[in-house]
Amino acid sequence: MSEISAEQVAHLANLARIALTDEEIGHLTTELAQIMHAVEKVSEVATPDVPPTSHPIPMQNVYRDDVVGNTLTAEEALSGAPESDGSRFVVTAILGEEQ
Amino acid sequence: MSDELIRLSAAELGEKLAAGDVSSVEATRAHLDRIAAVDGAVHAFLHVEGERALETAADLDRRRAAGEALGPLAGVPIAIKDVLVTKGMPSTSGSRILEGWIPPYDATPVTKVREAGLIPLGKTNMDEFAMGSSTEHSAYGPTHNPWDLDRIPGGSGGGSAASVAAFEAPLALGSDTGGSIRQPAHVTGTVGVKPTYGAVSRYGSIALASSLDQIGPVTRTVLDAALLHDVIAGHDPLDSTSLPMAWPSMADAVRRADVSGLRIGVIKELDGAGFQPGVRQRFHEALELLERGGAEIVEVSAPHFEYSIAAYYLILPAEASSNLAKFDSVRFGLRVTPDGAGTVEQVMSATREAGFGPEVKRRIILGTYALSAGYYDAYYGSAQKVRTLVQRDFDAAFAKVDVLASPTAPTTAFKFGEKLADPVSMYLNDIATIPANLAGVPGISVPTGLAPEDGLPVGIQFLAPAREDARLYNVGGALEQLLVAEWGGPLLGRAPDLTAHELSATEEGAL
Secondary structure, eight states, rough: OOOHHHHHHHHHHHHTOOOOOOOHHHHHHHHHHHHHHHHGGGGGGGGTOOOSSSSOOOOOOOOOOOSOOOOOOOOOHHHHHHSSOOBOOOSSSOOOOOO | HHHHHHHHHHHHOOOOOHHHHOOHHHHHHHHHHHHHHHHHHOHHHHHHHTTHHHHHHHHHHHHHHHOOOOOTTTTTEEETTTTBBBBOOOOTTTTGGGTTTTOSOOHHHHHHHHTTTEEEEEEEEOSSGGEEEEEEETTTOOBTTHHHHHHOOOSHHHHHHHHHTTTSSEEEEEEEESTTTHHHHHHHHOEEOOOTTSSSSTTOOOOOOTTTTTEEEEEEEEEHHHHHHHHSOOOOOTOTTSSSSSOOHHHHHHHHHTTTTOEEEGGGGGGTTTSSSSHHHHHHHHHHHEEEHEEEEEEOOOGGGGGHHHHHHHHHHHHHHHHHGSSSSSSSSOOOOOOOOOOOOOHHHHHHHHHHOOHHHHHHHHHHHHHSSTTIIIIIHHHHHHHHHHHHHHHHHHHHOOOEEEEEESSOBBTTTTTTTTTHHGGGOOOOOOOOOOOOOOOEEEEEOOOOTTTOOOEEEHHHHOOOOOHHHHHHHHHHHHHHHHHOOOGGSSOTOOOOOOOOHHHHOOO
């Protein structure tokens, strides 16, 4: 199960939006195989009759009253942005040339 | 005077402040002076408030002079782990990608400590995004263990633990996802508590793994932890996982501490192979002391705990890979534009490549893999089933005993670099602490002495059923009392004098 190729790591890096270098992909391919080998142990006891738990203390229907609370001003919300025009976040081109 | 002030517990300092024996400005200045003297060697802090802390303290002194009713910790300084966002103070979570970011709001635990009149001293160092057990993964360099500067202070909250161990702060806030409060407490001779999941709001805590993270106190005494716990716990409508319930006073639990008739279960699977002899020796001595104090010691089995680390290192990366998607170069933090500009996706990828350290990349890729179509059931799905099995182990154990006990971590503080090249061996540090996060139950680490073979601190961990945090303070408070009586003073009294080497450097410079 834990056969991981460099191509797979490069694909995962693309999905995760990290421009890994070839050297990093090389290291990660080896390390991920080791880590996956160590964590595959979970399948030994995860039999079909055991229900999964996603949350340690489950709660249902957590609602609040539909009233406006304390919110950030536009200025505050934009204060940490690398680039803004005073009322909006500014980013570079959404589409590439071939798109 | 100044040295005397920094060595007081937070409870003692609070009493002196209330009695008017000392002002908050004096107490805050004493801690800032201490930081200036020793933090060059310890590096617990990423940001120190300085003058602003003194202004906050002066304001508090004025309120007290005006006769305002204040809480037991009003005027006491506190250090804040950099995982919590702080209005007006930089918040990086130990990452280059957030360097220089000043959040526009406070995390709820920060709001609560401010409301209780505590004085924020600054932000403490941590492994990047709380991923690590040593602070070696901080983008800003590691924190050093005050007991031996060549060794790790634990992680991820090594900065918070070292700051209280080095007397730079009487109290600190930490976060615990798999042991990041308790394991640093163990290796620095301090007290750390991970409350029940949902007891303390996670609003404004930069999320690592949302179903595991919990904020808690980092202190030198059990009473101090309880006093801080009482300040930060409580329902918060801004966190949908916050438990809507009233909590009993943890400080009262410490003051009334009594273990007579208490049933303590020793987890068989966490008391053998892989644990350093000195760690086990102090653990068993502590149990004997509790037994002489009237507790009943019972052996219990938790057969699925051995699968905890494997489950944790699937669940955590999966959740982290989603949580860290927000660092996209748009709303906050770093933006790196590749040569020739490019699309927003290329900017995002270049930013994340430059802004994240190796451990963060490793876990994001691992999490992305574990959540991939075709692998989801085998990895993430199976890990969630292990979570059920671990919860069942806890349920079965707590049907027989009131609290569980184990050593907090397998070894004493290791040297820098020792485990950096081998992620799997680094992950094994968390073997005793992870089950509590998977099940959402609370845990405390209390110092039990120094391991005879290396003279470094070790701790005992107690675990209680969810919502029964007060039991931890009862047993922890009782044990601390028994141990301090036996030692003739607190364990940290035996820690090396950090100013000695600074002093000789100054003297050399003067020659």
